[in-house]
Amino acid sequence: MFKDVTIGILGAGNIGEILIRGLLKAELVKTNQIIASDASQDRRAYVSNSYGVETLASNREIVERANLVILSVKPQNIDRVLDEIKDYSKPSQLFCSIIAGVPTSYISVSLHNQAAVVRVMPNTPALVLEGMSVICSGKNATEKDVARIKTIFNAVGKSVVAYDEELMDIVTGLSGSGPAFVFMFIEALSDAGVKLGLPRKTSNLLASQTVLGAAKMFLETGRHPSELKDLVATPGGTTFAGLRELERGNFRSTVMDAVEAATKRSRELGEKHR
Secondary structure (H helix, E strand, O other): OOOOOEEEEEOOOHHHHHHHHHHOOOOOHHHHHHHEOOOHHHHHHHHHHHHHOEEEHHHHHHOOOOOOOEOOHHHHHHHHHHHHHHHOOOOEEEEOOOOOOOOOOHHHHEEEEOOOOEEEOOOHHHHHHOEEEEEEEHHHHHHHHHHHHHHHHHHEEEEEEEEOOOHHHHHHHHOOOHHHHHHHHHHHHHHHHHHHHHHHHHHHHHHHHHHHHHHHHHHHHHHHHHHHHHHHHHOOOOOHHHHHHHHHOHHHHHHHHHHHHHHHHHHHHHHHHH
């Protein structure tokens, strides 16, 4: 549990709410240790009523009161928010940014190079506490700071540390955008079942549990994907027939191209902040 820490969350949207829920469920903090801001009065009321935390309209007041600040605003709003809080940051504070495409150096300069800055790329399965977050240390951040942020994001899934910030755009393309690619794959599996005669509800369950089970099998066995694939694909069997069609459609290449395109777009979005 974090003692004597006040966590301020600038932006109580989806990810902000997920972090609040994860922190409280893991009992890392008490409700009076979290304060959150949001531009929407309705959103502030919802978060406050749902989790018992204090919500405010002022980002500046959050920064004045918190010693660990999580930047969870939309990328197009970051300049306005940094301009609002820049004169209220302190050397003793730790800032954690989960804003895609914005490097730690940009935030550090905006905060007069005072506070420690750590950057995190989470993903949406954090909603069900199965997120994958990648953490990168920025200016003035210590190993203790990184460990503290790692603890926070482990409350909503798993996390790893990247020691080169240049990798964060690739992380965005792979694990940040990756859930959408997997959802499309699940949808395609289910559509195939429906096309061939299965009820939609049954087909959805078969597709989703198959993906979940395959991922868990890979994680828990530690075996190479090709080795696990061969466990399923008996010579001359049904699976080989299906795999041949995936190869005919350039399945591997298409997935790799999708990750590469998402990575490229992440770099493009961050250009103005480099």
